Amino acid sequence: MKKIIAIAWKDTILRFSGWAEWLFFLIMPIAFTVILAGGTGPLRDSRVRLVVVDQANSPLAVDFIATLGKSAAVRPEVLTLGKAEDQFAQRQVSAVLIIPAEFDLQHLEQGNVQLELRQQPNNMNALVAGRAVQAVISRVSSAVDIASSSVAEAEKIKPFASATARQAYFDAALKEAQTQMSAAPDRVTVAQGATKEQIEYDPRANSSAGQLITWVFIPLIGISAMFAYERQKGTLRRLLTTPTQKGTYLLGTIIGQVATALGQMLLLVGFGILVMRLNWGHSPAALGVMLLASTLAAAALGTMLGTFVKTEGQANGLSMMLGMVMALLGGCWYPSELFPEFVRTAIKILPTSWAMQGLLDIVLRGQGLSAIMLEAGVLLGFAAVFFVIGVWRFRYE
């Protein structure tokens, strides 16, 4: 109906009457997506940065650092002690590994070489770095152990003629062990689940989906502020003296915001496809259904919230707070797999967690329409319930 379009258009002009709205519509969502994704290209290395101070400069140390470099978890960066300590003190790096001057084969054979790992407290990355260093240590020191036990086996059968002979035996064994270890074949092959192509796992997909939900949900919940504003201004009252049905007004307002939100989502998805090279577009039907279901759920929530708040200021504050908390708990900012089990169950009452699930199904798992039916259905269910409550409680002044 023409009136619905007129109302939707009026709301759109009002909303974008200031340039500041573009901040929240497009600029900040994109900025946050990029930042939280750690970069826009597949070139960006998302491993934890580990600063290494090499005071030994021995082949063993170089070897050690090279092995660290092959790790999937950390990215070593060699700096001087001074710089490393600086960065650590300023908390610019989570962990610093100090390889002492005695780190070479000779001292290794004698045993008890000590590496120092300085870790920031309360820091997940520091813990990851620690584990990675331990893994490399086992690898390197194993070679030494192998050589030592080879020597021991030989001695069992026949003792060595001299210390030199023993040393030679040891050296040969160590060399052999190192060669063998580094030439060891890959015994594990890693495959990604259910994607059409082999894509490297992407925290950027999480970021793209999560920020999409966050920045669209907040203004949709902010529909509550629109109602409050019109109530305060008296324009809502006036609308009711025109031959316009209450239903028309509600539909016009909601449809207007849902349409704007869909536009916003499509822009953000477009950014994800074009700039971040994410796999959003493989099933347009699934994407369309998920986006629509999510926006309806959020709009309904905003409508319902609007019946509980009195002033525009309150509504704005509440929308931001609820939007952020629901996004956080729904797994939009940090992957929900990090949450404890009972929390993962508890958050099922939030529409954001379902929206996140559905979007990840599409962009990360490459799934299609049939896979997201459940999530879309739940979101529509949320929408229905919230709408009913909102419309029933709606007051015009």
Add this chain to the structure above:
Amino acid sequence: MKKIFLIGWKDVTLAFRDRAALILMLAAPFALTLGLGFVTGRFSGSSNTGVSDIPVVLVNQDGGQIGNTLVNVFQSQELASLVVPTVLDNPALARQEVDADKAAAAIIIPAGFTASVISGAGTVPTQGPATTGEVVQLVLYTNPTRPTSVSVIKTILDGFVSQIEVGRVGGQVAVEQLLSHGLIQGQDAARIGGELGLRQANVAQSSKAIALKSVTGSGEAVKFDVLAYMAPGMALMFLMFTVSNGGRTLLAERSQGTLPRLLVSPTSASQVLGGKVFGIYLTGVAQVLILILASTLLFRLNWGDPLGVLVLVLAAVVGAVGWGLLITAVAKTPGLVSAVGSAVMLTFGILGGSFISLDNMPGWFRVLSKITPNAWGLDGFTTLGMGGSLANIWTPVLALLVMGAVLFTIAVLIFNRRGIMQQ
């Protein structure tokens, strides 16, 4: 001076009566901290870092010793709280479990794995021709939406494979050397190799050659409490809301008429501005102190040396107020101040490290974060939380005070140029 105080106090009262402002001043940071507490498992009392009970599916088609050992490792007592293993017969079924997001990963041990290891396929022999035959690989089928769980499984798997490797190489090296030195005969090689291999593998875990000493900044192991980082982060982020909201009320008073009225009373413009700034300052300090108190009582957080905390809060609010005034001076209307203030609040939140740790960010990002009171404040709070005292936080305190002073001066210059304080 008294007038400044009176005006300031009036504004504090108004701020705490404004229900809309209270939502973002107190309710939101509190709710977010609470939410963060939940999602990080802080409240469920679990001491691990948030990943546990990882569901993993194993398919053992090998039937050999190594395959069985691998399954045993995952079913062992040591990993009981970390993983939840299921054994299936069918690789396709296992992959389905992963695809359906019921498992973080599936480990498929193909037939011939043990044989492949023992036969030395794919390795470089010291003597003799290379062994023919394919390397039989384990297949790790991962769930892309559970990266951290997957990396934990990977670590376990890598550790296991390392051990096999060590065992194999250990046996091989020892045997080859014994052979080459004539200490054993050819026919004993295989048997001795096997025994040695086993012994090596068991030793590999507890290698002592290299020790790792873990040290934290203050020299003691501090329990990993993510909330101790998040709570100040949230408080600082929403402090930015408070200061820009305060600036908004300054402009709103202009249109309300109360500002012009103040200016025609025997009160100078600088007294009025001073009073308003003082009011914003007091409101900010009150907000942060309330949040600190609440989180100490409810979440049992330890913020550290009380004097240090107080000084840091006073300094942080100085820095924040500087920004609030600058935003107010630049934006023309209360509505714009509100919008820009919210945007700045969120941007500083992410720049300053309230949401993500800054370690992995490129250098320029870390430099940029220095413009935020959030970054300096978090720095200080973390130092205090680790047991530092006032003496350790002089750098952030000074930085914040300088930030506030510089921004305040710029703001006042712009105010004067714009004639905001005149009729």
Add this chain to the structure above:
Amino acid sequence: MPAILEVHDLVKKYGDFAAVKGISFDIKEGESFSLLGPNGAGKTTTISVLSTLYAPTSGDALIGGHSVAKEPMAVRQFIGVVPQDLAIYDDLTAGENLSFWGQMYGLGGTALKTRIDEVLEQIGLADKANMRIKTYSGGMKRRVNIGVGLLHKPRLLFMDEPTVGIDPQSRRAILDSVQDLNRQGMTVLYTTHYMEEAQELSDRVGIIDHGELIALGTQAELTHQVGENDTLILRLGELENAAALAAAARSLPTVLKADVSDHAVTIIAPEAEDILAPAITKANEIGVKIRSVELQEPNLEAVFLHLTGRALRD
């Protein structure tokens, strides 16, 4: 001429409080009718019910033949409403506001555009149509507020205290435009607590107080209630004996009435000038000090005072 508005025993209660206690009146097409009363008398409530915002608790009103209670949609198309508080969108321009509201009344296309131009001319904002309302002065905003009510050419226009709190120039402009509209054939129901406005604008006046219509008729008919008589108001200090002065005044020849209210003695007599001097003399005799003297010729304020014993304006 048929009545375009018929109100029958209209009652509106909010809980136990009765804001409108059963009023009835008619307005003929082409009339200019004022509803006059002090703040809180029930004017806005009455208009709200008549504009179908609230349902009446009991009673009904027929507007253009349509029942307010049963056919609100039809009524809304018939009437134009100018509310007391501004109800327009600050962040839209005048043109955009008119466009939106016009569409809410079912206008569209070129017809709407033409109407918008006409209304902008009518309210004198044609050259400022593309500026946002928030840049307007108070008076200009009020004009847009009125313009919105005129877009769909309503047959009956409700204006609820449109001149409260604005500058004299804008007020003048509004009063002039109301008269223009009326001359062009629009029926206007105008509420106000300013007697001068009611006097200037209306053919007929209804005086409302505490939810009841206490007087209804042409100005001449109403002032006739007070008679051809003048009113003399002697205002006294707080400590003075007003009752004594009233009693003394009653004893003067030709004095019809002498009442006391709010430290003032109100005397009604055919010619106030004649009794002015004697009244002051009486006051001196009994030692009552007079602070101020006011002579009022028959007007609506006098009518109100006469009917209620209170002043129209607080």
